[in-house]
Amino acid sequence: MTKAQRLKGELIKTVPVPLGDRSYNIHIGDGLLNDLGVLIAPVLRRPNVVIVTDENVAKIHLQAVRTSLLDAGITVSSVVLPAGEATKSYDRFTDLTNQLLALGTERKDTLIALGGGVIGDITGFAAAVLRRGMDFIQVPTSLLAQVDSSVGGKTGINTPHGKNLLGAFHQPRMVVIDLAVLDTLPARELQAGYAEIVKYGLIDDPDFFSWLEENGARIRTGDRTAQAYAVAKSCEAKARIVAEDEFEAGKRALLNLGHTFGHALEAECAYDGTLLHGEGVAIGMAMALDLSVRMGIANPEDLVRYRAHLQSVNMMASAAQVGKALDAGQLLGHMAQDKKVDAGEIVFILGPIGGAATHKGIDLDLVKAVLQDSIDG
Numbered sequence: 001m002t003k004a005q006r007l008k009g010e011l012i013k014t015v016p017v018p019l020g021d022r023s024y025n026i027h028i029g030d031g032l033l034n035d036l037g038v039l040i041a042p043v044l045r046r047p048n049v050v051i052v053t054d055e056n057v058a059k060i061h062l063q064a065v066r067t068s069l070l071d072a073g074i075t076v077s078s079v080v081l082p083a084g085e086a087t088k089s090y091d092r093f094t095d096l097t098n099q100l101l102a103l104g105t106e107r108k109d110t111l112i113a114l115g116g117g118v119i120g121d122i123t124g125f126a127a128a129v130l131r132r133g134m135d136f137i138q139v140p141t142s143l144l145a146q147v148d149s150s151v152g153g154k155t156g157i158n159t160p161h162g163k164n165l166l167g168a169f170h171q172p173r174m175v176v177i178d179l180a181v182l183d184t185l186p187a188r189e190l191q192a193g194y195a196e197i198v199k200y201g202l203i204d205d206p207d208f209f210s211w212l213e214e215n216g217a218r219i220r221t222g223d224r225t226a227q228a229y230a231v232a233k234s235c236e237a238k239a240r241i242v243a244e245d246e247f248e249a250g251k252r253a254l255l256n257l258g259h260t261f262g263h264a265l266e267a268e269c270a271y272d273g274t275l276l277h278g279e280g281v282a283i284g285m286a287m288a289l290d291l292s293v294r295m296g297i298a299n300p301e302d303l304v305r306y307r308a309h310l311q312s313v314n315m316m317a318s319a320a321q322v323g324k325a326l327d328a329g330q331l332l333g334h335m336a337q338d339k340k341v342d343a344g345e346i347v348f349i350l351g352p353i354g355g356a357a358t359h360k361g362i363d364l365d366l367v368k369a370v371l372q373d374s375i376d377g
Contacts, residue, residue, distance in 0.1 A: 008034045013232045017239045022171045026235050032178040033064050037072025040137055043173045045108040047074045052123040053114040054083040057141050060184050065114055077103050085271040087118050088157040097126050107131040116142035117149035124155030128170035138175040143193025144278050146177045147234035152242040162337040163263040169247055179227055190220055192278030197230050200237040203254050206354030216313045254356050257349040258285030264334035274324050279316055286317045288350055291370045298352040320377030328371040
């Protein structure tokens with residue numbers, strides 16, 4: 001950014017994602033939607049973008065983003081999709097790519113994913129395959145997307161067989177995180193995103209988990225200082241892991257802590273809004289800790305502590321709280337379709353708080369017992 005460029009918002013932190021010639025920055029600040037044109041102009045191959053967003057986000061943020069881009073001399077088009085997890089489908093993906101082609105989108109143009117994880121995933125996947133690869137920029141508007149899905153280049157859509165089973169690794173050119181958008185989120189969405197923040201503490205940062213035990217409620221109630229710290233800390237953790245293992249050949253799999261269980265719950269709920277992704281992950285991490293305790297690789301106190309923290313921030317900790325009839329056998333069937341399955345074996349992320357690791361060859365009767373106990377509450 002040159003001296004001639006002035007931000008209207010506050011740029012709090014820039015986190016680099018070092019990936020050689022695919023490196024990019026995560027800009028974190030307050031009010032940055034109004035500065036989007038200034039921030040992204042240097043990385044555009046030509047000043048023409050298409051914003052992909054959903055109906056809910058469009059009503060609140062689309063005009064401000066369009067104005068910022070136009071003020072920076074960037075030509076703007078937009079595609080507005082329905083909101084919700086069901087948008088990550090074959091049909092909506094076909095609709096999106098057809099609309100982008102109908103707009104005359106060229107390979108040197110850039111797609112902007114303005115929305116939560118659903119919009120980021122489907123837009124990134126479209127960018128990965130359209131014209132055999134286009135640039136895209138992540139502008140996450142949910143807490144979950146800000147701390148997790150917008151960073152790292154995982155893109156994709158769901159299938160009837162499970163979540164994120166079609167996709168590609170395709171890194172964004174930039175991630176722009178405006179903390180001010182968190183003030184517009186429904187309380188449930190903000191709460192669901194919090195699960196992905198807790199995940200980083202559980203994986204390998206017990207001190208961060210301790211900080212969350214003290215400060216988690218401040219994040220949910222809009223304390224900007226706490227939000228900025230937690231989002232930056234999460235992005236730094238994600239960037240470090242992605243830089244070490246971009247294509248999930250090893251350590252990056254740890255970022256799926258709780259997701260094998262959580263994705264099964266989402267699939268069983270048919271992505272109908274009964275269970276948000278972050279809610280499924282929160283429950284899934286409780287299940288993973290429960291399984292870890294039963295296998296003797298975590299202390300019972302870890303599970304008690306984690307459940308107590310979820311309760312303190314009013315989050316669900318068991319499948320019994322989902323409000324839908326669930327069957328342990330069917331959930332196990334969904335888990336067998338998880339994208340991390342290796343040679344027919346489900347790969348689990350397990351361990352104590354701050355000591356997660358991958359595990360295979362787990363007794364599925366033990367897993368089923370964990371599922372059943374969570375269903376029973």
